[in-house]
Amino acid sequence: MADLLEELNTAAEAGELDKPPAPPDPPPAHEPHPAPVAAPAARARSLLAAHPVADGYSGLPWALRELPWHDFETGDCGLESDLPRLRAGRVGAQFWSVHVPEALSADRAVGATLEQIDLVKHVVAAHSEGLRLARNASETADAHNCGRIATLIGPACGAALGDSLGTLRALHSLGLCAVTLSGTSWAGPDGLTTFGEEVVREMNRLGVMADLSGASDGTAHRVIAVSKSPVIFTRSGARAVRDHPANLPDELLAEVGEAKGLCLVPLAAERTGSSVREVADHLDRVREVAGPECVGLSGTYDTAAVHPDGLADPSCYPLLIAELIERDWSEAELAQLTWGNVQRALRGADFTARAARERRTASTATIELLDG
Known part of the structure; x- marks a missing residue:
């Protein structure tokens, strides 16, 4: 009898081997399958939706001045920038340059700058559903939160001051946010004169x-x-990557980093190369030498600049961000690059101004008094 039972048990075990294997147990609920990683282009668009581009330089005012008419809503007027392309590129703020040609006399430069500022205000008022004037970090953030592109006036050229601190104050009262310190008698190859230093303190x-x-x-x-306020370079790359006079040597980039200034890398082929990868090389270098909190973007659209392939207009910003994602820039670094660093510089300028106004009144110095 025992032999019969042993034979039956052995047969049962053999039958078990003939059955197909049972499917594996599903993973526990607390161990979900890893989500697929989004492609760089999709990640770039997602990041820019939260952290839009603060574009450090647009030539729109002078470009608009040269046109007999424009349609900023549809872009049907030959400009590189218009509201649809700015929105497609997730641009949240722009500095609109009020630079004028260097050939203009000092008196004419002041008048032409005032005309440029007037034009900026007219264009923004005519497109109030898409644009809003801003002077500082708070107004820039408010504009973005209201679904508008913040428009900051500046930089103006140093010649527009007419060697007068009173003119500087008048331009500031009209909304001017930045001045380019070159092309004047008080900011030359040897540095600042005594009056030039007073200009910086008043700024x-x-x-x-x-x-x-x-x-x-x-x-x-x-x-x-x-300067007690962060300085900016609105159109400068890294000279170690491309030897152009407007680009910054590593020594100066390191100094910008120590001072918590801001280098805005231009999308201009002459200065930063003819491809997206070459522009990204400049951004890598500035991040490495000055630090991730000291690098930003400058479209230089609607200027005489030729743009790199793939970056023909502001709608192309996601392509550049996708390139940086592939280079392992972190989300925090990209958020600083696109939006945070410009906001930091604007906040720094505002904080410095509030503190300075408690210590000193408006300067009455003249160039004749200090440099004569």
């Missing part, structure tokens, strides 16, 4: 940022030393 008191793109290395070093 600090007002909250007008000093733009050092195109300035001599001597002027840049001295302004960084004198």
Whole structure:
């Protein structure tokens, strides 16, 4: 009997082997399958939806001045920028340059700058559903939160001041946010004169940022030393990547980093190369030398600049961000690059101005008094 039972048990075990294997148990509820990683282009669009581009330089005012008519709503007028393309590129703020040609006399430069500011205000008022004027970080954030593109006036060229601190104050009262410190008698190859240093101090008191793109290395070093407010370079790449006079050597980039200034890398083929990858090389270098909190973007659209392939207009910003994602830039670094660093510089200028106005009144110095 025992032999029969043993034979039956053995047969049963053999039958078990003939059955197909049972499917594996599903993973526990607390261990979900990993989500697929989104492609860089999709990640770029998602990031820009939360952290839009603060574009450091647009030539729209002068470009609009040269046109007999324009349609900023549809873009049917030959511009590189218009509301649809700005929205497609997730641009949340722009500095609209009020630079004028260097050939203009000093008196004509002041008048032409005033005309440019008037034009900016007219265009923004005519497109109030898409644009809003801003002067500082708070107004820039408010504009973005209301679904508008913040429009900041500046930079203006140094010649527009007419060697007068009173003119500087008048331009600031009209909304000017930045002045380029080059092309004047008080900011030259050897640095700042005594009057030039007073100009920088008065800019600090007002909250007008000093733009050092195109300035001599001597002027840049001295302004960084004198200014209590963050300085900006609105159109400068890394000279170690491309040897152009407007680009910054590593020594100066390191100084910008120490002073918590801001280098805005232009999308201009002459300065930063003819491809998306070359522009990204400049951004990598500035991040490495100055730090991730000191690098930003400058479209230089609607200027005479030729743009790199793939970056023909503001709608192409997601392509550049996708390239940086592939280079392992973190989300925090990209958020600083696109939006946070410009906001920090604007806040720094405003904080410095509030503190300076408690210590000193408007300067009555003249160039004749200090440099004569």
